Amino acid sequence: MKKYNVNVNGTMYEVTVEEVVGGAAPVAAPAPAAAPAPAAAPAPVAAPAGAGETVSSPMPGTILSVNVNVGDTVAEGQVLMVLEAMKMENEIMAPKAGTVTSVAVQKGATVESGTLLCVIG
Helix, strand or coil, X not given: CEEEEEEECCEEEEEEECCCXXXXXXXXXXXXXXXXXXXXXCCCCCCCCXXXXXXXXXXXXXXEEXXXXXXXXXXXXXXXEEEEECCEEEXXXXXXXXXXXXXXXXXXXXXXXXXXXXXXX
């Protein structure tokens, strides 16, 4: 056994390391089985050509609330929905004034960067 002093972010730790002789390492418990992969998210829905201004997700996250419905009139800068990303709530605002022609997500949906959220005509 060898003892070393290790400095981690300004805190000193004394560690003991066992030297392995002859290339044989101690037998360790087997690693736990990997968790199953999550189901694939549905593909983003593309907006019809010429349908208006699309509003896309700026980052991956979860939709906490959808504040507009199809047919609602919105002002530029109005909060359309709230996206939670990295434990922060991000307001998704209307890039222009107009009428909401489609809403592609609902509360609780998980979205990736670039996912269509809604269209303003």
